[in-house]
Amino acid sequence: MVKVVRAPDGQALYFSRSPIPHVRDLPQSEWLKQQVFWGHVGVYGYRRATLAAYLNLAPGSLEEAEKLEQLRFLEAGYAFQTLESSYRPVAVDVAADLLLVRRLMEEAHD
Numbered sequence: 001m002v003k004v005v006r007a008p009d010g011q012a013l014y015f016s017r018s019p020i021p022h023v024r025d026l027p028q029s030e031w032l033k034q035q036v037f038w039g040h041v042g043v044y045g046y047r048r049a050t051l052a053a054y055l056n057l058a059p060g061s062l063e064e065a066e067k068l069e070q071l072r073f074l075e076a077g078y079a080f081q082t083l084e085s086s087y088r089p090v091a092v093d094v095a096a097d098l099l100l101v102r103r104l105m106e107e108a109h110d
Contacts (some may be wrong), residue, residue, distance in 0.1 A: 013078035
């Protein structure tokens, strides 16, 4: 799951595939006691002009490193407003994940 670091007003500061922010001087098992971590579920609304501008933006070094297109916008000075949600997606990356999703769907229809 992609992670996001948010400003107090909900504006996205950075997106990463790694756990962020990095809590220095503590083992990772202690991070949740010191910091709030946010998963990112991307649902975007763009103005037509913004999407047209995206086509002319070269991928930056952050997008190249993380393989996240949101970083192209951030590097170009665009902003993302984030909202909190209780939605918890289930990723399907391997066959076992697909079995889990099928079971969840069957349970939802029972």
